[in-house]
Amino acid sequence: MAGTQEAEVLLSKRVQEMVLDGEEPPALYICRHGEDTDDYSTVSQIPVIDLSLVSPSAASTDISIEELQKLRSALSSWGCFQAIGHGISSSFLHEMRKVAKEFFKQPVAEKKKIAKTVEEFEGYGADPVPEEGQPLDWSDRLVLEVHPPDNKNYNLWPEKPESFREILEDYTKKIKMVAEVTSEVFAKSLNLDHNCFLDELGDQATITARFNYYSCCQRPDLVLGLKPHSDVSAFTMILQDESGLQIRKDDKWFTVPKNPDALIFILGDYMEIMTNGIFKSPVHRVLSNLQTERISIAMFYNPPEDIEIGPRDDLVNEENPRLFKNVKGYVTTYFQYYQKGQRAIHTAQV
Ligand SMILES: O=C(O)CCC(=O)C(=O)O
Numbered sequence: 001m002a003g004t005q006e007a008e009v010l011l012s013k014r015v016q017e018m019v020l021d022g023e024e025p026p027a028l029y030i031c032r033h034g035e036d037t038d039d040y041s042t043v044s045q046i047p048v049i050d051l052s053l054v055s056p057s058a059a060s061t062d063i064s065i066e067e068l069q070k071l072r073s074a075l076s077s078w079g080c081f082q083a084i085g086h087g088i089s090s091s092f093l094h095e096m097r098k099v100a101k102e103f104f105k106q107p108v109a110e111k112k113k114i115a116k117t118v119e120e121f122e123g124y125g126a127d128p129v130p131e132e133g134q135p136l137d138w139s140d141r142l143v144l145e146v147h148p149p150d151n152k153n154y155n156l157w158p159e160k161p162e163s164f165r166e167i168l169e170d171y172t173k174k175i176k177m178v179a180e181v182t183s184e185v186f187a188k189s190l191n192l193d194h195n196c197f198l199d200e201l202g203d204q205a206t207i208t209a210r211f212n213y214y215s216c217c218q219r220p221d222l223v224l225g226l227k228p229h230s231d232v233s234a235f236t237m238i239l240q241d242e243s244g245l246q247i248r249k250d251d252k253w254f255t256v257p258k259n260p261d262a263l264i265f266i267l268g269d270y271m272e273i274m275t276n277g278i279f280k281s282p283v284h285r286v287l288s289n290l291q292t293e294r295i296s297i298a299m300f301y302n303p304p305e306d307i308e309i310g311p312r313d314d315l316v317n318e319e320n321p322r323l324f325k326n327v328k329g330y331v332t333t334y335f336q337y338y339q340k341g342q343r344a345i346h347t348a349q350v
């Protein structure tokens with residue numbers, strides 16, 4: 001168990017502290033060996049969708065029909081897209097990034113006031129210690145449950161910057177609205193009853209916010225900001241300030257380009273299960289960078305944990321046989337595999 005203990009010691013010191021101390025990544029962070037660090041040059045084809053054209057209230061025109069087809073194709077092939085026209089103003093997105101940056105810029109001692117313990121998920125720190133042999137991520141995080149209101153654990157919310165709480169509450173409300181509209185649009189793109197995903201996830205859907213801070217790294221060729229994984233959520237909405245996030249498709253990595261007005265949507269395993277595999281939950285990762293630090297805010301839109309989730313009946317027929325079982329408590333299985341650096345979705349296959 002030496003590896004595990006060593007990981008615990010390393011995780012109690014944050015990446016930001018190692019960078020300030022001029023340290024090179026310790027062995028437990030090393031997961032790549034001189035691979036290219038500049039996959040940034042890959043010309044990205046990640047689709048951009050204007051949600052205002054396809055929202056339930058939008059008029060049906062040739063353009064909106066085409067956009068909806070583009071969305072369906074994006075979700076079936078990439079499992080992700082960049083959304084514009086989502087209704088959250090540029091200035092608010094800027095505020096949100098700013099407050100996240102201000103939080104991470106504070107001295108580590110200030111942030112450690114809301115530190116999580118190694119095994120917990122919520123609070124400031126890093127992921128729980130992975131299984132032996134699995135690398136650590138070159139990043140620091142703050143995870144907060146933000147919806148429903150009863151899930152909020154205010155003693156883990158930062159007191160500084162002072163505007164943090166108000167802006168995050170406001171962002172949560174806006175993101176919830178975007179998530180609900182998008183759930184309708186996803187259903188519409190599959191010719192399903194518009195409310196079907198909403199009814200299933202409903203008011204019980206939970207939202208978790210994960211603030212990721214990727215410090216610069218002297219050796220970006222050796223580490224990753226975040227290891228390859230798929231999300232467990234129904235879908236995740238990400239705000240980034242710099243590029244670095246990559247999506248796996250056709251055995252290649254594609255960088256999501258920087259677009260300050262866009263929200264990046266990534267589908268999670270639950271959506272792949274609910275759509276009987278029509279929509280994909282893509283593997284993604286985050287690269288480290290020598291010169292540019294990066295911040296992202298991921299908002300996970302999740303079904304309530306205690307409900308059973310399975311493929312929708314209207315998506316299963318003779319031509320499209322059922323690919324997944326109904327699952328309950330899949331989150332637990334997901335994290336068991338996540339800690340081994342593996343995907344869990346095969347455990348839900350029939
Ligand atoms: O930092 C990012 O852009 C991705 C974050 C992510 O994939 C996650 O938090 O699950």
Ligand SMILES: [Fe+2]
Binds near residue numbers: 229230231236284
């Ligand atoms: Fe993710």
